[in-house]
Amino acid sequence: MRLAFLGPTGTYGEQAAGHLARLEGIADPELVPQREIRAVIRALADGDCEAAVVPVENSVEGGVTTCLDALWEHPDLTIARALVLPIRHALMGSGSLADISEVLSHPQALAQCGQWLAAQLPAAVQLPTSSTAEAARLVAGSRFRGAIASREAAAEHGLEVLAYPINDVPGNCTRFLLLRRGPRARTGALASLAFSLQANRPGALLEALQCFAAEGLNMSRIESRPSKREMGEYIFFVDLEFIASDPTDATARLERALDRLRPLCEHVMLFGAYPITSLAEADSADTAAAATPANAEAA
Secondary structure (H helix, E strand, O other): OEEEEEOOOOOHHHHHHHHHHHHOOOOOOEEEEEOOHHHHHHHHHOOOOOEEEEEEEEOOOEEOHHHHHHHHHOOOEEEEEEEEEEOOOEEEEOOOHHHOOEEEEOHHHHHHOHHHHHHHOOOOEEEEOOOHHHHHHHHOOOOOEEEEEOHHHHHHOOOEEEEOOOOOOOOOEEEEEEEEEOOOOOOOOEEEEEEEEOOOOOOHHHHHHHHHHHOOOEEEEEEEEEOOOOOOOEEEEEEEEOOOOOHHHHHHHHHHHHHHHHHHEEEEEEEEEEOEEEHHHHHHHHHHHHHHHHHHHHO
16 A cells, blocks of 8 residues: 655654554555655545545644645545654754754744754754755755754764754654545544634634534634635634544434534535544554464464
């Protein structure tokens, strides 16, 4: 199976893609790097790949707006699974810390390390790149340029790790989505959807959100994005905690909430309900899977 991710090799997206493929039971995936998030999603939508992994939300910087916009533009895609990946940034380069006059990285990574950069490299110019690993590739061989990326990216491009970790927030993490084409699941730990209202009037958004409360669904996240049609018109992205002892009951409550919501909206797009896994849980699953053959043979 061909699986698109934000490249090049060494990105956090590549790490997430490997974990998500194993969690989904995808054997020997062919990881296909793309230069930008829109290209990752487009590769799946156009049929060039069978799955895609994209970052959707960071615990420090919030939603990845490029991903949200692209999801709205591709209603045929569904979220199959999510992974919460800890982000531990390193500053790397070919010289010393004192030599660095330019720091390259993805805009989110630069923002996530803003306080550290202000304290340690206040005069350095910050330059955005399409990904953290692309920054590592670009600074290779330069004494005066540094990159913010993972330590795996440093090893991939032969760079020295000059400082680690440099996150402003120790618990920094990013939620990655595994996207596929096909039917949307209605059961899982989290349900994600987006909607646009019929009219911008007092109480319209409140009325829409009450559809979820009426069915006992907890809204854990809401984010708005411009519709790009006119000022003041927005698309609302919502996550619902979708946990119930009876999956059939949870599915019924979601369907009833959507039935309440649709008459109030111009468009409603359900991306699906799906399991969400932490890295620790993913590692535990990998360990259990690796131990199974040995245990079976011993039995």
